[in-house]
Every structure is written in C-alpha cells, then in structure tokens.
Amino acid sequence: MTDVKKPRRRPRSDGQRNREQLLDVAKTAFTMGEVDIPLDEVARRAGVGIGTLYRHFPNRDALIEAVYRAELDRLAEAAPVLAAQHPPVEALRAWMRLFVDYIAAKQVIAPALNGLVGGTGALYAHSGDVLKAAVNSLVSAAIAAGEFRADIDPLDLLRALAGVSNFSAGPGWEGSAKRLVDILITGSRSSAS
Amino acid sequence: MTDVKKPRRRPRSDGQRNREQLLDVAKTAFTMGEVDIPLDEVARRAGVGIGTLYRHFPNRDALIEAVYRAELDRLAEAAPVLAAQHPPVEALRAWMRLFVDYIAAKQVIAPALNGLVGGTGALYAHSGDVLKAAVNSLVSAAIAAGEFRADIDPLDLLRALAGVSNFSAGPGWEGSAKRLVDILITGSRSSAS
DNA sequence: GTATATACGGAGCATCACTCCGTTTAACAA
DNA sequence: TTGTTAAACGGAGTGATGCTCCGTATATAC
Numbered sequence: 001m002t003d004v005k006k007p008r009r010r011p012r013s014d015g016q017r018n019r020e021q022l023l024d025v026a027k028t029a030f031t032m033g034e035v036d037i038p039l040d041e042v043a044r045r046a047g048v049g050i051g052t053l054y055r056h057f058p059n060r061d062a063l064i065e066a067v068y069r070a071e072l073d074r075l076a077e078a079a080p081v082l083a084a085q086h087p088p089v090e091a092l093r094a095w096m097r098l099f100v101d102y103i104a105a106k107q108v109i110a111p112a113l114n115g116l117v118g119g120t121g122a123l124y125a126h127s128g129d130v131l132k133a134a135v136n137s138l139v140s141a142a143i144a145a146g147e148f149r150a151d152i153d154p155l156d157l158l159r160a161l162a163g164v165s166n167f168s169a170g171p172g173w174e175g176s177a178k179r180l181v182d183i184l185i186t187g188s189r190s191s192a193s
Numbered sequence: 194m195t196d197v198k199k200p201r202r203r204p205r206s207d208g209q210r211n212r213e214q215l216l217d218v219a220k221t222a223f224t225m226g227e228v229d230i231p232l233d234e235v236a237r238r239a240g241v242g243i244g245t246l247y248r249h250f251p252n253r254d255a256l257i258e259a260v261y262r263a264e265l266d267r268l269a270e271a272a273p274v275l276a277a278q279h280p281p282v283e284a285l286r287a288w289m290r291l292f293v294d295y296i297a298a299k300q301v302i303a304p305a306l307n308g309l310v311g312g313t314g315a316l317y318a319h320s321g322d323v324l325k326a327a328v329n330s331l332v333s334a335a336i337a338a339g340e341f342r343a344d345i346d347p348l349d350l351l352r353a354l355a356g357v358s359n360f361s362a363g364p365g366w367e368g369s370a371k372r373l374v375d376i377l378i379t380g381s382r383s384s385a386s
Numbered sequence: 387g388t389a390t391a392t393a394c395g396g397a398g399c400a401t402c403a404c405t406c407c408g409t410t411t412a413a414c415a416a
Numbered sequence: 417t418t419g420t421t422a423a424a425c426g427g428a429g430t431g432a433t434g435c436t437c438c439g440t441a442t443a444t445a446c
Contacts, residue, residue: 009390009391009392009443009444009445010443010444010445011392012391012392012393012442012443012444013443013444014392014393014394014442014443015392015393015394015443018393018394038432038433038434039433039434039435040433040434043395048394048395049394049395049396050395050396050434050435051393051394051395051396051435051436051437051438052393052394052395054434054435054436055393055394058435059434059435060434060435151372152372152376153369153372155369156369156370156372156373156376159369159370159373160353160354160373160377161353176346176348176349176352177349177352179344179345179346179349180349180352180353182380183345183349183353183377183380183381184353184376184377184380185380186379186380187375187376187377187378187379187380187381188376188380202412202413202414202421202422202423203412203413203414204423205411205412205413205422205423205424206412206413207411207412207423207424207425208412208423208424208425211424211425231401231402231403232402232403232404233402233403236426241425241426242425242426242427243403243404243426243427244404244405244406244407244424244425244426244427245424245425245426247403247404247405248424248425251404252403252404253403253404
C-alpha cells in the first residue's frame with residue numbers, strides 16, 4: 001500500500017526545464033489577461049509539443065492551478081516574516097495589505113480564478129490550504145495577545161479579501177481595498193476603540 | 194437619432210415563451226452545478242432549436258448574464274422593503290444576510306460568476322449597478338443616522354460579500370458568512386461599542 | 387557503448403460554440 | 417376567413433479547442 005518510490009533515476013533535466021518554461025509562459029499569458037489562451041499556443045510559445053504540455057499538466061485546470069499555487073506559496077511565506085517584524089495586529093494588517101497589493105500588481109490570481117470552471121471545488125481545497133495556514137497563524141497570534149475576539153474565523157477574513165480580488169476594477173480600487181482591510185480589522189478587535 | 198420604435202406589431206407569444214423557458218432551464222442547470230452544460234443541451238431541454246437559443250442570447254455569456262441579472266434584480270428590490278421595516282443599521286445587516294442566504298440557497302450567482310471569462314468586465318458594470326444602488330441607499334441611511342463612519346464606501350462591503358460567494362464551500366459556510374457580516378458592520382460603525 | 391526508463395511531438399478525434407438559411411407561424415388587415 | 421408579411425423557428429454545417437495515443441528521440445545508468 002504505502003510503497004515508497006525508490007527513485008531509480010534522477011529526473012530528466014529536459015523534463016524539468018520544459019515544465020518551468022510552460023509555467024512561465026502560462027503565468028505571463030494569464031497576467032496579460034489572455035485567460036482563454038489555447039493550450040496549443042502555450043505549448044508553442046514554450047517551444048514544446050502539445051503532448052508535452054499535457055504530460056506535465058493533465059488538463060487546463062491543472063495548469064492554472066500550478067501557476068496559481070506557486071504565487072500563493074510566495075504570499076504564504078511572507079506571513080512568518082511579518083509576524084517576526086510587527087506586533088500581532090499590525091502583522092495581520094500588513095499581510096492583508098500585501099495580499100491586496102499583490103493581486104493589484106500582478107493580476108494573476110483574480111483572472112485565473114474567474115476562468116476556472118466551478119471554482120467551488122478541488123482547486124480551493126488544495127491551494128487554499130497554504131493561505132489558510134498563513135492567515136491562521138497571524139490571527140491566532142492576535143487572539144492570543146488579547147487584541148482580537150476569540151471567535152474570529154481566519155477564513156472569514158480570507159474570504160472577504162478574496163472578494164476584493166474578484167471585483168477588481170476601476171480606478172479607486174487599491175484605496176478602497178485598503179479601507180476594507182481596516183474595516184475588517186476594526187470589526188475583529190476584542191474591544192474596539 | 195432618437196427615433197422611437199413604433200411597435201408595428203405585438204411581440205410574438207412563442208418568442209417570449211421560448212425565451213423564458215430557456216432562462217428557466219439555464220437557471221436550473223447552473224443551480225444544479227452544471228455550469229459547463231453545452232448550449233445544445235440547454236436548447237434541447239427547453240424544447241427549442243439551437244438557433245432559437247442563439248437568437249435570444251447571442252452567446253454563452255449573454256445567457257449567463259441574463260440569468261444572473263434577473264436574480265440580482267430580485268435581491269436589489271428587497272433593499273427598500275427592508276429599509277422601511279428596520280432602523281438603518283439593522284436594515285443593512287438584514288440585507289447583507291439576505292445576500293448571503295440567497296447565495297447559499299440557490300447557488301446561482303457564484304458558479305455563474307466563476308464560469309465567466311474575465312469577470313473583470315462588462316458583466317459587473319452592467320448588472321452590478323442595481324446591487325450598487327441597493328447597498329448604497331442602505332449605507333447612506335446608516336451614515337445619515339450617525340451610526341456609520343462617513344468614509345464607508347458601500348462598494349467595499351459589496352466586494353467583501355461577493356468574496357464569500359466565491360469561496361463558498363464546506364459545511365460551516367453559512368454561519369461563517371453571517372459572522373463576516375457582523376464583522377463588517379462592527380468595523381463600519383462610527384464609534385464601535 | 388548499450389540498454390532502458392523517461393520524455394518528446396504532433397496527427398487525429400470528439401466536443402462545443404456559433405452561423406446560415408430555408409421553413410414555419412403568429413399577428414394584423416381586409 | 418383568408419391573405420400577407422414580419423418575426424421566429426430549427427438544425428445541418430463550420431471552425432476551433434481540449435485532450436489522447438503512440439511511434440520516435442534522448443538523458444541517465446552501467
């Protein structure tokens with residue numbers, strides 16, 4: 001059952017290279033707003049055959065998720081750094097702003113999510129976990145410090161933040177998103193001042 | 194320029210009937226999670242030809258928007274009713290909860306939105322307006338009553354709420370969404386208690 | 387150098403969005 | 417009722433796209 005693969009061989013270098021090239025092309029395309037780019041085209045730009053693309057990513061969603069996930073990982077990694085640099089509530093505020101800035105700057109996440117079929121499912125479950133862990137640690141710290149109400153569900157905050165990414169549009173967008181962060185934090189305090 | 198159509202004839206009854214049947218089938222399908230249902234299939238279930246579907250809705254997005262818009266209209270209509278029945282802040286809270294309940298019960302909005310290509314654009318601009326007006330009037334009343342800070346942008350709240358709809362999943366979802374509503378309202382008060 | 391697991395490429399298939407146009411029918415007038 | 421006509425219908429056909437299959441090529445190990 002739990003048979004461990006003993007790696008008979010080192011992974012082939014061309015395989016890894018191609019995989020990264022595909023991810024790179026896809027990320028660039030999604031960022032540029034070409035959410036509907038045909039997969040043939042992604043393969044062509046990456047200089048590989050369509051078959052190669054499908055071996056690395058079994059379907060369109062898998063490719064999108066891979067791009068998406070790599071970005072989220074980087075976001076999650078920022079959490080412990082911020083926690084070390086600031087007091088709990090400020091660390092959370094900073095992270096939430098980072099989230100917003102991040103989405104604003106590189107429009108990777110929002111368009112990709114919108115392009116997904118029935119985003120309800122697997123993708124969130126998988127990729128969401130790292131973000132969940134990140135926001136979870138920050139909120140826990142704020143609660144432990146007595147700054148936040150104990151009944152705050154970190155996921156609530158994450159959901160609200162994700163919403164901003166979906167309605168991303170218009171000029172005053174960034175400022176508005178930052179105000180929302182403040183609203184959320186104020187609303188979560190144990191005894192609002 | 195502004196030539197008014199003088200309706201030479203009454204609209205044909207079969208046309209209207211078919212249009213409504215198509216909308217009905219599409220709404221049901223989307224609600225059932227069949228976001229990717231082929232349009233041929235929608236036409237078949239509605240008992241019309243594919244050509245008829247395309248005459249009423251020039252493309253897939255147009256059909257989705259039509260369903261989506263009808264639902265949003267009903268949500269917007271609830272705002273003035275609630276405003277008449279409750280004090281400002283409670284009217285807003287009630288409306289936001291309605292929004293959440295609505296999405297939870299009939300999963301029309303979230304899946305449809307996710308299925309859209311680049312939700313950034315036209316659809317929101319069009320359909321969003323009615324919701325915007327609804328939440329706007331409720332928030333304005335709360336500000337006028339001195340209950341809310343004057344710098345609250347109603348759109349911020351709408352965005353956060355929309356986020357919930359996108360991360361809709363899991364069992365504790367509804368309760369969590371209601372907590373979020375409370376957080377948002379507490380965070381928006383002029384002097385939080 | 388040889389063997390072989392691994393990866394590659396792209397022709398081909400199935401499906402789906404959307405178009406086109408000949409046929410049918412509801413509305414109106416006489 | 418019947419004739420006229422604008423309006424609506426239906427579905428075969430077209431092009432594009434997601435995905436599969438399998439023969440070929442090559443990196444790794446010995």
